[in-house]
Amino acid sequence: MTDTTNKTPAEVLAPDVVTPEVVPPQAPTQDKPASLWSDAWKELRRKPGFIISALLVILMVVMAAFPTLFTSVDPRDCSLIDALQTPSAEHRFGTDLQGCDYYARTIWGARASVSIGLIVTFFSTIIAVALGSLSGYKGGWLDSTLSRFTDIMFAIPLILGALVILNALAGSRGVLQVSAVLIAFGWPTMMRLMRSSVLSVKELDFIDAARALGASDWRIITRHVLANGITPVVVYATITVGVIISAEASLSFLNVGLQLPAISWGLMINTAQNRILAFPHLLFFPGLFLSMTVFAFILMGDALRDALDPKLR
Amino acid sequence: MTSYIIRRVGQFVLVFFAATFLIFSMVFAIPGDPIRAIAGEKPMPDSLRQTLVQRYHLDEPYMVQYYYYVTGVIQGDLGESFNQRPVLDIIKERFPRTLRLAIYAFIIEMVIGVTAGVWAGIRKDKFLDSLVKVSTVAVISIPIFVLGFMAQLFIGVRLGWLPVTAGNPPSLYGYLLPAIVLAAVSLAYVARLTRSSVVENLRSDYVRTAKAKGLSQRRVIGVHTFRNSLIPVITFLAIDLGALMGGAIITETIFNVPGIGQALYQSVIAQEGAVVVGIVTLLVIIYAVANLVVDVMYAVLDPRIRYD
Numbered sequence: 001m002t003d004t005t006n007k008t009p010a011e012v013l014a015p016d017v018v019t020p021e022v023v024p025p026q027a028p029t030q031d032k033p034a035s036l037w038s039d040a041w042k043e044l045r046r047k048p049g050f051i052i053s054a055l056l057v058i059l060m061v062v063m064a065a066f067p068t069l070f071t072s073v074d075p076r077d078c079s080l081i082d083a084l085q086t087p088s089a090e091h092r093f094g095t096d097l098q099g100c101d102y103y104a105r106t107i108w109g110a111r112a113s114v115s116i117g118l119i120v121t122f123f124s125t126i127i128a129v130a131l132g133s134l135s136g137y138k139g140g141w142l143d144s145t146l147s148r149f150t151d152i153m154f155a156i157p158l159i160l161g162a163l164v165i166l167n168a169l170a171g172s173r174g175v176l177q178v179s180a181v182l183i184a185f186g187w188p189t190m191m192r193l194m195r196s197s198v199l200s201v202k203e204l205d206f207i208d209a210a211r212a213l214g215a216s217d218w219r220i221i222t223r224h225v226l227a228n229g230i231t232p233v234v235v236y237a238t239i240t241v242g243v244i245i246s247a248e249a250s251l252s253f254l255n256v257g258l259q260l261p262a263i264s265w266g267l268m269i270n271t272a273q274n275r276i277l278a279f280p281h282l283l284f285f286p287g288l289f290l291s292m293t294v295f296a297f298i299l300m301g302d303a304l305r306d307a308l309d310p311k312l313r
Numbered sequence: 314m315t316s317y318i319i320r321r322v323g324q325f326v327l328v329f330f331a332a333t334f335l336i337f338s339m340v341f342a343i344p345g346d347p348i349r350a351i352a353g354e355k356p357m358p359d360s361l362r363q364t365l366v367q368r369y370h371l372d373e374p375y376m377v378q379y380y381y382y383v384t385g386v387i388q389g390d391l392g393e394s395f396n397q398r399p400v401l402d403i404i405k406e407r408f409p410r411t412l413r414l415a416i417y418a419f420i421i422e423m424v425i426g427v428t429a430g431v432w433a434g435i436r437k438d439k440f441l442d443s444l445v446k447v448s449t450v451a452v453i454s455i456p457i458f459v460l461g462f463m464a465q466l467f468i469g470v471r472l473g474w475l476p477v478t479a480g481n482p483p484s485l486y487g488y489l490l491p492a493i494v495l496a497a498v499s500l501a502y503v504a505r506l507t508r509s510s511v512v513e514n515l516r517s518d519y520v521r522t523a524k525a526k527g528l529s530q531r532r533v534i535g536v537h538t539f540r541n542s543l544i545p546v547i548t549f550l551a552i553d554l555g556a557l558m559g560g561a562i563i564t565e566t567i568f569n570v571p572g573i574g575q576a577l578y579q580s581v582i583a584q585e586g587a588v589v590v591g592i593v594t595l596l597v598i599i600y601a602v603a604n605l606v607v608d609v610m611y612a613v614l615d616p617r618i619r620y621d
Contacts, residue, residue: 151324152331155601159559160593165339167581167589246456250563253458256581269458273567276462277470287459295454302450 040307050303056296064114073104094281112264117245119179124187132194154188161185166256197229235305242297265290391591400591411572415557417492422500430507449501461567478569491568510542
C-alpha cells in the first residue's frame with residue numbers, strides 16, 4: 001500500500017470507514033446473532049440525520065420517477081407572453097425566459113439528476129468492486145496491472161476528463177452519454193477503497209478456515225471477502241451519488257452536460273445565468289432542489305458511516 | 314525511502330504518458346475533420362489543405378501523431394488556437410491570475426478550515442462540533458456555481474460589500490469574493506479532516522503521556538495534538554491545489570476573472586479542441602505533480618508510515 005495516502009474530497013467525507021476487520025466475526029453472547037447491518041439499522045432508525053436524509057432521498061426519487069404526482073402542468077408547454085414572471089399564485093416558482101412554468105420544470109428536472117446519479121454510482125460501484133476485490137484478493141501481476149491502470153484513470157480529475165470527452169461529443173449528449181463518461185472517470189477511487197478493504201479482510205482467520213474447508217476462490221470472494229469488506233464502499237457509494245449529481249449539474253452549467261431541450265437543474269441555471277441578478281428566482285429554485293438532493297445523499301452516507309463504524313460504538 | 318521515491322517517480326512517468334495518451338485519444342480519435350473545423354464555412358484551396366495536413370501530421374499513423382504531440386508537450390508546445398496563437402502563450406498570460414486566485418482561496422481555507430476543525434475536534438459531540446459538522450455538509454452540498462451566483466447576488470449586489478466581478482486586470486479586492494467561493498467547499502473538507510484527525514490524536518497514547526507528565530492543556534493541544542493532526546491536512550491541501558484549478562473554471566466564469574479556467578470555458582464554448590486539450594493536459598500534469606509531491610512529503614512527515 002504505497003499509493004493510497006492521497007484523499008479525494010469525497011474520501012475525506014468518509015475518513016474512518018476502512019476497518020472491517022475490527023468487526024467481531026461472530027456475534028457476542030446474545031440469543032439472536034446480530035450482524036453489522038442489523039446493528040446499524042437499529043441505530044440508524046433513531047438517528048434524526050438518517051431519517052431526514054432518507055425522507056429527502058425518497059422524495060427526490062419519487063419526484064424523478066413520477067413527476068406528474070407533483071405537477072399536472074406540462075414543463076414544455078410555454079407561452080412567451082408569460083416570460084420572466086416572478087412567483088405568483090398561478091406560477092408558484094414563476095416562469096423562465098421562454099414563459100415555461102418554473103415549478104413544473106424544477107419538478108421534472110429531478111429526473112435527469114437522480115437517474116444520472118444512480119446509474120453512474122451503480123455501474124462505477126460494480127466496476128470498482130469487481131476490479132478491487134480481484135486485485136486485492138489475487139495480488140501479483142494482476143494486482144499490479146489493475147492498480148497501475150487505476151492510477152492512470154485517477155490521474156485525470158473527474159470534471160476535467162469529462163469536460164474533454166463531452167466537449168468532443170457536442171450535439172449528442174443525453175443522459176446515457178453523460179452517464180457513460182462519468183462512469184469512466186468515477187470508479188477509480190472506489191476501486192482503491194475496495195482493494196485496500198479486501199487486503200485487510202483476506203488476512204483474517206475465517207478466510208483461512210474457509211480455504212481449509214476446500215471453498216473455491218469464487219465462493220471465498222463472494223461469501224466471505226465481499227460480505228466483510230464491502231462496507232466502506234457502500235458508505236462511499238452513497239456519498240458518490242451526491243457528488244455525481246453535483247458534477248452533472250456543473251457540467252451542464254459549463255455547456256458540456258445535457259443539452260436543450262432536456263430539462264435539468266444545471267441546464268436551467270445555465271440558461272438563466274445572465275438574468276439571475278434581476279430575476280433571482282431563476283437561480284433559487286433549481287439551486288435549492290439541486291443542493292437538497294446532494295445534501296440528502298451526503299448526509300445519508302455520513303449517517304451510514306457513523307452507524308457502520310464499530311470504532312464509534 | 315530512496316527506493317520508494319524512485320518507484321513513485323517511475324509511476325509518475327507511467328501515469329504522465331498514459332494520461333496524455335488518454336487525453337490525446339479521447340479528442341483526436343473521435344471521427345471528424347479538424348481541417349474543416351479551422352476552415353469553418355469558407356471553402357479551402359487544396360494546396361492550403363495539403364500544407365495544413367502536413368503541418369499537423371494528419372497523414373501520419375496514430376501513434377506517430379501521439380509521438381509528435383507528447384514530444385511537443387514535453388518541450389512546452391501545447392498546440393495552437395484557431396487564430397494560431399500558441400496555447401502556451403494563452404497559459405502564460407492567464408495562469409498567474411488563476412494561481413493568485415488559488416493562493417487566496419488556499420489561505421482562506423487554511424486559516425478558517427483548520428481553526429474550525431481544531432475547535433470542533435477538541436469539543437467533540439458538543440454543540441459547536443455538531444454545528445461545524447452540519448454546516449460543512451451543507452456547504453459541500455451546494456454546487457460551486459450555485460454558491461457563486463448566491464454570493465454574487467447577496468454579498469455583491471444586495472449588500473454591496475464586495476465587487477461582483479474581478480475586473481481586468483483584477484484587483485486584490487476584486488479577487489476576494491471569487492476566492493471565498495472557491496475556498497468554501499475545500500474549506501469544509503479541511504475542517505472535517507482536521508476535526509477527525511484531532512479527535513483521533515486526542516485518543517492516542519502520546520497525548521495521554523503528555524497529559525500524564527503534567528503538561529498544560531495549551532501545550533498538549535497546541536504542540537502534541539495540533540502538529541500531528543496537521544499531517545493529513547497538509548497532504549490534503551496539496552492535492553486540493555488540483556481541485557482548486559478545477560473549481561477555478563466555474564468561479565472564474567461566474568466572476569469574470571480572466572484566468573486559465575475562463576480561457577478553458579471560452580474554448581469549450583467556441584469548440585476550440587486544441588486549446589481545451591492543451592489546458593487540460595497542463596492541469597492534469599499539475600495535478601499529477603502535486604500528487605507526487607504529496608506522497609513523498611507524506612513519507613517524510615510521518616515516520617510511522619513504512620514504505621517498502
